[in-house]
């Protein structure tokens with residue numbers, strides 16, 4: 001009987017950088033809540049790949065419903081990993097208007113920092129999970145995308161540069177239902193040097 005074979009090396013959760021525990025307006029408890037979920041996504045990803053490698057293909061329909069469930073859950077877990085790794089990495093800075101190359105891109109594609117912020121905030125207020133500023137390689141421009149969960153709705157061939165978590169765990173401990181104030185705090189802690197490091201690493205042209 002055929003088996004699905006995956007080269008499924010395990011990955012480990014990245015460590016939190018210490019400055020994340022001392023953000024301005026986002027508490028240590030909130031960051032720890034994200035981190036706990038993030039560790040869960042890493043474990044889930046490893047577990048699903050192990051299970052996929054053990055699937056025995058047969059003509060039974062049950063096998064396809066298992067494969068479907070594993071593959072959908074895998075996108076959720078990997079989305080949760082990638083989204084949080086961006087979130088953790090680009091917080092810990094002093095916020096303010098975008099600087100450097102990403103500032104140039106935002107000026108060009110949104111008409112300025114204020115317009116970019118307004119659009120990202122509106123996207124974050126409208127979303128159920130995430131708002132991302134991503135660079136679309138086909139259109140060669142930035143866009144603010146909306147996400148309802150860890151795996152909806154990224155699009156192909158776009159690279160996220162800002163990941164704003166708006167799940168309830170991101171703000172409820174610090175702001176209860178006042179999501180808008182949490183989004184302001186998020187913006188105040190962005191590290192533009194980290195984001196510019198990605199623009200440079202991915203060779204996004206300004």
Ligand SMILES: [Fe+2]
Nearest residue numbers: 034165167170
């Ligand atoms: Fe989170």
